[in-house]
Amino acid sequence: MKSRFAPSPTGCLHIGGARTALFAWAWAKKQKGSFVLRIEDTDVERSTQKSVDAILDGMNWLGLDYDEGPFYQTQHFERYKAVIRQLLDEGKSYYCECSKERLSNLREELIAKGEKAMYDGCCRNKGLSFDHHKVVRFKNPTNGVVVFNDAVKGKISIANKELDDLIIARTDGMPTYNLTVVVDDHDMGITHVIRGDDHINNTPRQINLYQALNWNLPEFSHLPMILGSDGARLSKRHGAVSVMAYRDAGFLPEALLNYLVRLGWSHGDKEVFSLDEIVSLFDLKDINKAPASFNEEKLLWLNQEYIKNATPEYLIKHLEWYLNNQEISTHNGPALVLVVESLQQRSKTLLEMVEGLKMFYQDFDVFDEELANKQFQDKVPLKALVKKLKQLDTWKSDEIKIIIKQVCDELGIGFGKVGQPFRLALSGNGNAGNIDTVAELIGEETTLKRLDRAIKYEC
RNA sequence: GUCGCCUUCGUCUAUCGGUUAGGACCCAAGGUUUUCAUCCUUGUAAGAGGAGUUCGAUUCUCCUAGGCGAUACCA
Secondary structure (H helix, E strand, O other), X not given: OEEEEOOOOOOOOEHHHHHHHHHHHXXXXXXXXXXXXXXXXXXXXXXXXXXXXXXXXXXXXXXXXXXXXXXXXXXXXXXXXXXXXXXXXXXXXXXXXXXXXXXXXXXXXXXHOOOOOOOOOOOOOOXXXXXXXXXXXXXXXXXXXXXXXXXXXXXXXXXXXXXXXXXXXXXXXXXXXHHHHHHHHHHOOOOEEEEEHHHHHHHHHXXXXXXXXXXXXXXXXXXXXXXXXXXXXXXXXXXXXXHHHXXXXXOOHHHHHHHHHOOOEOOOOOOOOOHHHHHHHOOHHHEOOOOEEOOHHHHHHHHHHHHHHOOHHHHHHHHHHHHHHXXXXXXXXXXXXXXXXXXXXXXXXXXXXXXHHHHHHOOOOOOOHHHHHHHOOOOHHHHHHHHHHHOOXXXXXXXXXXXXXXXXXXXXXXXXXXXXXXXXXXXXXXXXXXXXXXXXXXXXXXXXXXXXXXXXXXX
16 A cells, blocks of 8 residues: 655645645555655646655644655656657647647636537547647547546536546657656555645546546546635645744644544544544545645644643753744753743743743843733732841742742732732733742842832832 | 545544433533642533435435536646
8 A cells, every 4th residue: 555645846835735635644644555746846846856855844843753755757858758758659649739728718718608628629630649738638538437436426417518638748748747647646556635625626537538548547546625714725825834934933733633634534523632542543445635725723722731741851952943943042041941831831832931941041131011000009918028038948839839829918909910010020920830940940139129019119 | 616535512533223311621600729730520502594315313415505626848
């Protein structure tokens, strides 16, 4: 058994492509088969090396490892030419000299008449010979019905009269998509073609090609599309569509993968799947037929679940990228493991976590004005706090907590009246966890320094 | 326009003819908590519409509507 992911390098790896890759990958792993990565770069006009790299990076970040490839279609030109030659020799294809103008006029005419825009077979029986201005068209059967059993959609049938003679080689000799997929899927021994359902309409054409070549058909699985929140096909205007943009936004790859696998697939009521569980539980028969809308809130929830349950060490591994990016050094400060631990329950993304850990390693310039004017109005609690903290022997969170309580008791005020300004004094923005833990981690010197600054703050 | 595919809470989904139609996200309320967050409890909310088939349809069939896709010398 062998499946493949076959993106065209005309942009980065996007959400939809990643899910297609994930499903093809999961099915191959589940079947103990092989997963192939094939770059479909026959459109040399639009394909770029940058896109190839972006796709590879995305696959790598997601952890979708391939057993074979990456293969590049541009390296298979000779093979495609040979197949086209064979089709021509066997009378299953022909040269066509119709100009693009004639074709577009024809299209307009047909549409105006309310008919389906198709090539009219003008050159089909002309017996034209090779020349550099001609394309090669495949003689699609003119009658009968192509029927195939899609593993997710079920039985699909399209009449041959709805299909025209498709171009398999351009005027410059370059083969086109429908020919190259068939040739490569056959040559590589792909048994399961798993792709987006925008390819359903191409499938009967490809099946006709398989048959003309006397090749065995693979099994087809057409995945429903991923839509944006407005029901339109997911695109840039819905926000981030690139996989790497989610990395940049602080998502863990397994959270994204978990979210993606649940888009169009389910296993009872189970929501959280480890990579191993995805592989062992995945089944093509559980894939939905209907398109699904991308919902970032649920992704965020999953990401938080993963952050909460990960080990600090694992998070640090991922955090390093953001830390380097923002040039944050964590060497002069509390142990990163402890800081990360203190932030795990309160970070939806790694980016939030980075924001939260800054206060332990960097000083801030100003207090949040609105909060400071409120919290630092009354300096008495802070002054009392400082006085007592200075007398502390061991700088430990439980000791600090006791002191805060003492201040509360002495002044006859609630914990919030002391804890809140204390929190703001240390963080600058009020975003911090257990204040005693934070104070312990931040250290005596810095804590007292920041408290002093808070006391001097002029409302 | 034509062809194809699709249609359960706002969103992701369960249900393989008989259920008070279940779970998750979101939202709301309450509890725990030193704010927030976490955690716990509870709540709101769905079978596109219409015909059949059947003792019984969310589930099977057909029609309509809507959505998406394809109609490229893109993939």
